[in-house]
Structure formats: C-alpha cells, structure tokens
Amino acid sequence: MGLSISIGLTGCGNSNLSSDSPSNLSPSASSAGSTTSWVPPAGFDGTVQGDPNMAWKITNTSGDSSYDSQWCNSHFPPCYFYRVAVNEDCSSVSGTLQLINSLGEVEDTVQASSAAAVPKGATTTLVFEANSYAWKRNVKLANLNCIP
Numbered sequence: 001m002g003l004s005i006s007i008g009l010t011g012c013g014n015s016n017l018s019s020d021s022p023s024n025l026s027p028s029a030s031s032a033g034s035t036t037s038w039v040p041p042a043g044f045d046g047t048v049q050g051d052p053n054m055a056w057k058i059t060n061t062s063g064d065s066s067y068d069s070q071w072c073n074s075h076f077p078p079c080y081f082y083r084v085a086v087n088e089d090c091s092s093v094s095g096t097l098q099l100i101n102s103l104g105e106v107e108d109t110v111q112a113s114s115a116a117a118v119p120k121g122a123t124t125t126l127v128f129e130a131n132s133y134a135w136k137r138n139v140k141l142a143n144l145n146c147i148p
Contacts, residue, residue: 038087041123050095050143053087062127077130080139082112083123090118090146097128100138108134109142118146 040047040055047055059081061068084093094113101107112126 041085044083044085048095048141048143050145051086051088054093054144054146055085056082056095056141056144059083059125063125077133078135079130080128082126082128082141084114084118084126084144085123086118086146087120088146089120090114090148092116092147093118093124093126093144094147095126095128095144096142098140098142099130099135100140106140108132110135113147 038053044055044057062081080097082095082097084095086093092113092115094111096109096111098106099108099110108131110128110130112128114124114126116124118124
C-alpha cells in the first residue's frame with residue numbers, strides 16, 4: 001500500500017547523492033517486550049511499500065546548494081527530493097516515484113538511488129529526476145528499498 005501525495009517542487013537534480021549525517025532513530029519496545037519496532041525520526045511523513053525500516057519526508061533541496069543552483073531551476077522538468085531515514089545498513093537506498101493522472105492511473109515512473117552506502121541510523125536524499133513537464137502534477141512515492 002503506497003501513500004499518495006501531491007507536491008509542486010520544481011527543478012532538476014542528480015539521484016546519486018551520498019548519505020547525510022545520522023538522525024535520531026530510536027527503537028520502541030513492543031507490547032510483547034521481547035521485540036522492538038522502529039520509530040521513524042520526528043518530521044518523517046511515513047513509510048511506503050518496500051522496507052518497513054525506512055521512512056521519508058519531502059525536502060526542497062538535494063542538500064548541495066551549488067548543485068541545486070546549477071541543475072534545479074525552472075528551465076528543466078521538475079525533480080522531487082525525498083529525505084530517507086534507515087534503521088538498517090544499506091549498500092544503497094532506492095525508490096520509485098509515479099506520475100498519477102486525473103483518473104488515478106500511473107502514467108509514468110522514475111527511479112532514484114543513493115550513490116553511497118547508508119548506515120543504520122543515517123539519512124540520505126533521493127532525487128527523482130522527471131523527464132517531462134507533465135510531472136508538475138500529482139506524484140506518488142511507490143516504494144523504498146534498502147539494498148543490503
């Protein structure tokens with residue numbers, strides 16, 4: 001089950017960005033007491049199909065201002081920035097963003113992945129590069145995955 005969102009970020013970016021500094025990821029004891037479940041860091045909107053040890057939030061930058069000023073401007077189709085928090089070691093983090101038409105159907109997809117490993121407790125930013133101006137409509141983050 002995916003979460004559907006509508007956002008209007010513009011620009012373009014590189015989907016191969018490295019990991020950022022660690023977030024405060026903390027386990028939460030379950031009612032059984034013998035297992036724990038992961039509680040995403042504050043401000044992270046939710047999870048999508050894929051790995052349950054990951055969460056995301058929308059950002060308005062890749063984290064590299066010089067890169068954004070060169071590539072993320074109104075002269076290109078839009079790009080979408082998602083900060084992803086992980087609670088497991090990943091050699092890479094990948095995701096799929098879908099363009100949704102007015103009938104709620106998937107019209108196009110674009111994928112992004114991190115260029116560097118993302119250790120447990122860290123975050124990375126995925127930049128989904130749109131391939132047309134049609135992407136200024138509704139989008140849905142379809143999945144996130146940790147590649148071990």
